[in-house]
Amino acid sequence: MEGANKMAHSEVHYFQSYNHHGIHEEMLKDEVRTNTYKNAIYQNAHLFKDKVVLDVGCGTGILSMFAVKAGAKQVIGVDMSTIIEKAREIVAVNGMSDKITLIQGKMEEITLPVDKVDIIISEWMGYFLLYESMLDTVLWARDRYLVPGGLIFPDKAHIYMAAIEDGDYKDEKIGFWNNVYGFNYTPMQKVALAEPLVDTVELKAVVTKPSLAYSIDLYTVKVEDLSFSVPFTLECERNDYIHAFISWFDIEFSKCHKPVKFSTGPHAKYTHWKQTVFYISDYLICNKGETISGQISSKPTERNPRDLDVVVSYQFEAQDPTRSRGETLSYKMC
Template sequence: MDSDSDPSTTELLEPRNDDGWEDVESDVEDRTFKSLFEDRWFGDITEMLQYDKEKHDFDYVKLKNQLNLDFLDRVQLINFVRAEANAGNALPKVWTTALFEDEQYLKPTMEDDAVLYSLDDIDEAAFDTPTAPDAGEQELQELRERLAQIQIQFAAYREEVQVSFQKHVNAMKDTPASQPNDVPNPKDARTQEITTSAQEDQDTGYFHSYAANPIHETMLKDTIRTSAYRDFIYHHKHLVAGKTILDIGCGTGILSLFCAQAGAKLVLAVDNSAIIDKARVIVYENGFQDVIKCLRGKIEEVHLPVQKVDVIISEWMGYGLLYESMLDSVLWARDRYLDPERGLMVPSHATLRVAPLVDSELRVEHVDFWKDVYGFDMTSMLDDAVYDEALVRTLEKGDVPSEDSASFLELDLHTAKTTDLTFLHPFEIEWRATEAQSFDGWAVWFDIFFLQSRTENLPPRMEASEAVRKGYTAFSTGPAAPQTHWQQVALLAKTQEFGFTQGQVVRGKIGYQKKEGKDRSIDIEVMWQGDGEKSERRQVWTLD
């Protein structure tokens, strides 16, 4: 090197001046990515996911696009898959975000999981390497799809034949056998036939109402209702896995799908509405046609391919719990099909509660409204009929100030009888509202409980909120709980009262009875009297 070289340059090249450079960090962070299913590491996240796709049939990119997952959804998916793998569970078919939407999956399952920080670095193009489909497999898939379509068409055709046949039979019944000289037949059962026909018309309208989408959309969007069933099934898979399940009133089949997802051996989904045809398609499109069998008909009339089932699951609850009378059919099926020793009812328990209704806007809306209609007095419109209707409404927590609502019906679905559904039971409530608040009537709602064993007893008068705190699956339809599509039943009293004092005990009786001639409707009777009062009030409302 030239001795005239710049000293500063020479100094930089001296080895002794290299001290400290080895401590400078690289701009590229060294990350490794652990398989979601086993203890195998990769230097590239795309390579790792490709391995899990080929080895474990987990196609991350396909799921991301099919379910339209945002970043947080993808984080929850990764943590969910790792959690299932760590628990030794076979990864269920991921067909809905409901499987991993719980907030617990926002917390990393694996500490310092490099996958979670690199989800936006995945080369999705690397996964677009489809191979030519096997001709035989493609033909088999086409045949399966065609078979599913034929099955749906056949079910519809069979239904039309049954309806036509029934009409023919009814027409023959309506034509009395002729007698000499047109003498009336003393054994003519016309009255009975008219009653039966009216009941059939009522049933037809009831089942027809469940054929349309809106009612099912409302129920599915009721996350309190649907999540309770889902969580109970997914958190207690041992109660379902390998078992035969009967789903009564299956609707779209959501409860059946939950059971199939949890490993049920066979699910019999029964519904007497035309929605069953859509349920068949839903079952097929989600790949559970080998597990879920959809049957159309009343549970009392349909033929099941098994003698006994291990679990009966049903969302049978109506307004005020018993409106629609579907529980009658569920109890009939329990006695006919459920294993009497080990069979489980889901849900297992239900309770009805009542509390005073105070300072309610309902009286303003339904009664005071007539006092001034565009400046005119229309109080003549007010008659007893205004107070005879049980109103299904969303009540505010302030409408029901009593912290001591009374439980007046407690049903164990494993032992309850249909005779238990017609009753007149006592209740007792302490008046906790202030004296300035008016008594406007009564509010009624129900709580639902999911216990794990037919021998497990629900503590008397337990509320759903207490059950949840103790680790049970339960939900309430009361005004203080998150609202459900059932809302609450409001019973407006004919006379507004200000007579109760704070701390006064109000005692009474409340009863349910099917409305004569309309078995799916309910007459609700309440009798009540405050301590120290001489007279008892009584009123009947119809939930129609």
């Protein structure tokens, strides 16, 4: 019972965080995110014309209004947080109250005013794609409400890995604990290493070619598939040091007349998801052409299914055996 209470409390905290306007401002100002959804919907108005659309986690209602503009007959937006009260006002001042129905509540617990929907739209992605994501809720809605042959916007996601040189920042974040006002604080290094960093990584810091680690197809993926353990192989593109692995994701709207996509990688335009940095305990010295073989595992924590336990293991076989090394590192995203 105590565990259940902790989970309920964590989930309430998650949804309450979306009550604040600041997080919605950040998402709306993310032009890559918002314009990609807008283009995917507007450029495919033929898919939305006269359709019933479900917006899972509708927030301020921007995707719902895009769908109406594209010709949807009816849009139902669902959100757990109180921001939906503002969404109702926004929908009203834009003259769309007759087309958009907004329901506050947990998707799995409410009843929609329709038996089935033709299209599900959702901006469900979190940091590292799955941290604090709503994908499990989207999949529940898919299985319960989407008509056979119905569409999901977006419908594909891909997680990538690479390795970076980040000595200065790592020393600032991890090395700081070696001497704190004359005291040895190294026990704190383990805590610092176990917390992935969400930050913007400059492309010039990337030492390896990227590796596709995991792909998700929203039409077929199951909730249990969101716990995964997959290999990756990274090829070094220059002689350099490696201090961390990074991860990012790409998103696709593959059912569009012309596929629409965006990336959250260091090579692409800024998004609020940035990249996720996993520091290793020491550093590697790599030469061009050498490879790092690794495995990345991710699963929801027992305490809160929106938090993640992530494990990265790697083995670096250098041309010079004195530079070879490997380890397994555990991280918590919570």
